[in-house]
Every structure is written in structure tokens, then in C-alpha cells.
Amino acid sequence: MEYATEEFNMSEKDTAKKILELIGGKSNIASAAHCATRLRLVLNDTELADTSAIKELELVKGVFTNSGQYQIIIGSGIVNRVFSALAELAGITEASTAEVAEQGAKQNPFQALARTLSNVFVPIIPAIVASGLCMGLLGFLRTNELIATDSIWYLILDMVSSSAFIILPILIGFVGAKIFGGTPILGATLGGVLTHPALTNAWTVASGFQSTELFGMEVGLVGYQGTVFPMLIATWFMCKVEKRVRKWVPNSLDVILSPFIILVVTGFISLVAIGPAGRMLGDGISTLLLYLYENVGVLAGLLFGGTYSAIVITGIHHSFHAIEAGLLGDPNIGVNFLLPIWSMANVAQGAACLAVGLKFKNVKTKALAMPSGISALFGITEAAIFGINLRYVKPFFAGLAGGAVGGAYVVFAKVGMTAVGLTGIPGIAIVQNNSVIHYLIGFALAFAVAFVGAFITTSEKD
Numbered sequence: 447m448e449y450a451t452e453e454f455n456m457s458e459k460d461t462a463k464k465i466l467e468l469i470g471g472k473s474n475i476a477s478a479a480h481c482a483t484r485l486r487l488v489l490n491d492t493e494l495a496d497t498s499a500i501k502e503l504e505l506v507k508g509v510f511t512n513s514g515q516y517q518i519i520i521g522s523g524i525v526n527r528v529f530s531a532l533a534e535l536a537g538i539t540e541a542s543t544a545e546v547a548e549q550g551a552k553q554n555p556f557q558a559l560a561r562t563l564s565n566v567f568v569p570i571i572p573a574i575v576a577s578g579l580c581m582g583l584l585g586f587l588r589t590n591e592l593i594a595t596d597s598i599w600y601l602i603l604d605m606v607s608s609s610a611f612i613i614l615p616i617l618i619g620f621v622g623a624k625i626f627g628g629t630p631i632l633g634a635t636l637g638g639v640l641t642h643p644a645l646t647n648a649w650t651v652a653s654g655f656q657s658t659e660l661f662g663m664e665v666g667l668v669g670y671q672g673t674v675f676p677m678l679i680a681t682w683f684m685c686k687v688e689k690r691v692r693k694w695v696p697n698s699l700d701v702i703l704s705p706f707i708i709l710v711v712t713g714f715i716s717l718v719a720i721g722p723a724g725r726m727l728g729d730g731i732s733t734l735l736l737y738l739y740e741n742v743g744v745l746a747g748l749l750f751g752g753t754y755s756a757i758v759i760t761g762i763h764h765s766f767h768a769i770e771a772g773l774l775g776d777p778n779i780g781v782n783f784l785l786p787i788w789s790m791a792n793v794a795q796g797a798a799c800l801a802v803g804l805k806f807k808n809v810k811t812k813a814l815a816m817p818s819g820i821s822a823l824f825g826i827t828e829a830a831i832f833g834i835n836l837r838y839v840k841p842f843f844a845g846l847a848g849g850a851v852g853g854a855y856v857v858f859a860k861v862g863m864t865a866v867g868l869t870g871i872p873g874i875a876i877v878q879n880n881s882v883i884h885y886l887i888g889f890a891l892a893f894a895v896a897f898v899g900a901f902i903t904t905s906e907k908d
Contacts, residue, residue: 458524461505462531465518470494472536480529481568483828485518492516507818508832512759519833521818522826563765565625566678570610570617571867574771577610578865578876585864585879611775615640615670615677622678628685632708636684637677639713640721645669672775674768675731676724680716687712728772732779735769739783743857747787751853751892752846754791758827759836763788770866781862781878789825789869790852790888794896795845796822796870799830801900802841808906825869835900844899852892859884 466472469489476488489495495516497509505528507519520528533539584603587593593600610617616637623633646668670676688708695704738746757763770782796819803815811834818829835842861881868876870889877885 458527459531468496468500487516489516507829560762560765563768566622567767573610575867581607581864582876611672618677622681626685628688633681640670674772675728676721679724680720684712732776744854747853747857748850750787752850767866785863786856786861787853789873790892791849792827792869794848794892795827797893797896798841798845798900799834801897823870840903841900845896848892848896851895852888856888861885
């Protein structure tokens with residue numbers, strides 16, 4: 447992979463050069479990738495890395511090791527260019543984050559599951575965000591009678607707002623097959639099988655559906671539009687079948703015979719067994735969360751809002767997107783009531799970081815804290831958490847307190863969102879129209895508690 451030098455400036459190239467030197471040179475890199483904010487490296491010998499010196503680099507917000515990965519916090523946007531410069535200097539190509547995770551330390555089953563969910567859903571987020579934003583816009587226009595429901599514009603907005611959820615199994619099948627080691631196009635086709643027009647639409651199933659008898663069992667002919675777990679399990683199963691089939695089928699017949707066997711076998715088993723079981727699992731999780739939300743909601747908001755930032759440290763928070771997508775795709779729920787809680791936690795960490803930036807006199811601390819805090823208010827918290835709040839400890843706990851208070855309020859006020867992935871200030875765009883004022887109140891509470899707590903308790907002596 448080639449990287450053009452015009453993609454980064456000298457400061458970014460110098461940072462990449464110094465990082466390469468301080469981690470022990472290119473010979474110490476086993477694999478490398480990056481996410482939205484971090485360089486994710488697997489080093490042959492972590493002891494060779496001079497972590498203290500790396501932390502002092504101007505563009506570096508923090509450094510930590512997680513699941514065998516040496517992660518360097520750079521920040522949203524700029525991390526892409528720093529990685530490009532690093533890749534060019536080291537003569538390496540980018541691995542996927544899944545490959546980097548696999549080469550890192552051995553994970554326990556829970557960590558492995560969380561990483562898998564994260565790797566599957568992070569690439570899908572833009573599609574769900576786009577649909578969610580369109581859903582919010584459509585709701586605003588309809589509520590305020592600014593659009594005629596029989597107009598072509600209404601029809602287009604309605605199609606865009608629901609499209610990602612209708613074909614969600616196809617998106618999961620395509621990305622999931624890449625993660626599980628199968629053929630992406632077969633994964634997408636399997637998603638097409640589970641959302642085929644011949645099956646009753648999952649969102650209109652209340653009006654009745656057809657069923658057929660197979661081996662003495664009644665099989666409902668219901669589609670899986672908007673579902674998550676049925677398709678995840680089906681894709682994993684398909685990849686297992688594919689690996690066995692491709693070993694058994696002669697090379698001369700592989701192109702013709704293998705896809706046929708794979709799709710017939712996995713399509714059949716997915717419709718009669720995996721799909722119903724996966725739907726039960728997804729419905730069970732959604733029902734449990736809805737029960738907690740409606741019966742112990744404030745306490746749940748307090749707990750989830752107060753612990754979310756600690757979960758961010760582990761890097762597995764992206765796995766929650768699968769559960770959130772399940773809530774949105776469930777016709778009986780259709781709203782994301784978890785994301786407002788996560789949003790309050792992010793806002794609180796940003797507020798605590800800004801408090802440090804305003805209180806401290808150290809020029810470098812201010813230069814790091816102010817943009818990191820603002821970034822957190824827009825939903826990117828890693829720089830604030832690792833660069834400032836965890837470094838001084840007390841701001842991090844002030845952020846947890848703010849997240850708990852804000853989380854409790856948005857649950858009390860029944861604030862809901864129409865998508866996943868957007869928090870903080872951008873999250874306003876996907877908040878349900880009747881919840882915007884309560885979202886802003888929760889935002890203010892989370893900000894105030896965290897800011898005051900960090901400002902009072904934190905000292906430069908820390």
C-alpha cells in the first residue's frame with residue numbers, strides 16, 4: 447500500500463518518525479492498524495517501547511496497552527495521517543483491527559465476543575447513523591406539518607430512514623463474513639435470503655404470517671428485517687460450513703459447486719433453526735433491557751452512566767452497538783434508549799477535562815486539555831480520558847459522577863434516540879423530537895456535576 451506524502455504535514459511526519467524510533471524501530475512491529483482515534487500496534491517486544499517519551503510527543507494524547515495491543519491516542523482525523531506517515535516510514539501495510547486483535551494477547555470468551563461484535567458493527571455505523579438522522583428530520587418535518595405525507599420528498603426521506611434497518615442482515619452478513627473468515631458476498635446473499643420478499647416482513651408480522659410444516663414442526667415464514675443476532679449466528683455458521691465445503695469440493699468445481707452447497711445448507715438451517723433461536727435471543731435481551739428501563743430505570747441510568755467511561759477504557763464499548771441496533775430493529779421498541787446514557791457519560795468526561803484545562807496554568811496541559819475536552823463534547827472521548835482525566839485520576843471520577851447523574855435523568859425523562867453512534871452535541875440530531883429539551887437538561891446536569899467536581903478536587907500537584 448502506498449501513501450502519498452501530501453496527505454500529512456511535517457509535524458505529523460515527525461511524530462510518526464519519532465514514534466517509530468521510540469517503539470524500537472520497524473523490526474519491532476508485528477502488525478499495525480488504526481481506529482478513529484488510536485494507533486493500534488502489536489509489538490514483538492513491548493519492553494523496547496519508551497512509553498514515557500512517546501507520551502511527551504506533541505500530537506500524542508496518551509498511551510496504554512490493552513489485549514496485547516500497544517495503543518497510542520492521537521485523536522480523530524489526524525490519526526489517519528500519522529498512521530499513513532508511519533506506514534510509509536516503516537514500509538508496512540495496514541492490517542484490519544480484527545487481525546491486530548488476533549495477534550495480541552489471548553482473550554477470554556467474553557472479550558473475544560465483545561471484540562467480534564465491535565469489529566462487525568463499527569463499519570456499519572455510518573449507514574445506521576444516516577438512516578437515524580433522516581428519521582429524525584422526517585419526524586421533525588411531519589410533527590410540524592412542514593411536509594405532505596403524500597409527496598415524493600416524504601417518500602424519499604421515509605425510504606432512506608428505514609433502508610439501513612431493512613437490509614441490516616445483509617450488511618451484517620457482508621461484514622461478518624469478513625470477520626469470520628468467509629466470503630463476504632455469500633454472507634450478503636444469506637442476508638438476502640433472511641429478508642426475502644417471500645417471507646412476511648418482520649415489522650408487519652402482527653397482521654399475520656404464513657407457516658409450513660417440516661418434520662412435524664411448524665416453521666413460520668417470517669423475515670428478519672432489522673434483526674441482529676439471527677444474522678450474526680447464521681453468518682458465523684455459514685463461514686464454518688464454507689471452510690469445510692471448500693476442503694471437500696474439488697478445485698475444478700469450487701467456483702460452481704461450493705457457493706451452491708453453502709447457501710442451500712446455511713439458508714435452510716438458518717430459516718428453520720438459527721433464525722428462530724437468534725430471534726428469541728435478541729428478543730430476550732431487548733425485553734430484559736426494556737424491563738429494567740421501565741421498572742428500575744433511574745437506578746439503571748445511574749449505574750450505566752456512571753460506569754460507561756470505565757468500559758471505554760477496555761475498548762469493548764463498540765460491542766454495545768449490536769444491542770442498540772437490536773432495540774431499533776425491534777418493532778415493539780423501535781427506539782435506542784441506551785445511547786442517551788452513553789452520551790451523558792461522554793459529555794461528563796469532556797466537562798471534567800475542560801475543568802482541568804481552565805484551572806491549570808501549565809501551557810502544555812492546557813493545550814492538550816482544551817481541544818480534548820471539546821472533542822469529548824462531540825463524542826470522541828479517548829483523548830480526554832487517556833490524555834488528561836486518567837492521568838490526574840480525580841477528573842475521571844468526577845466524569846463518572848457526572849455521567850451517573852446525567853444518565854439517571856435521561857432515563858427518568860424517557861429520552862430516546864433514532865440511531866447509533868452519535869453522542870454529545872451531534873447526538874441532538876438523532877434525539878426524538880419530544881425528548882430534545884430533556885436531552886439538553888441531562889447534558890447540562892452531566893456537564894455541571896463533572897466540571898464542578900473536577901475543578902474543586904483536582905490540583906496541579908496531582
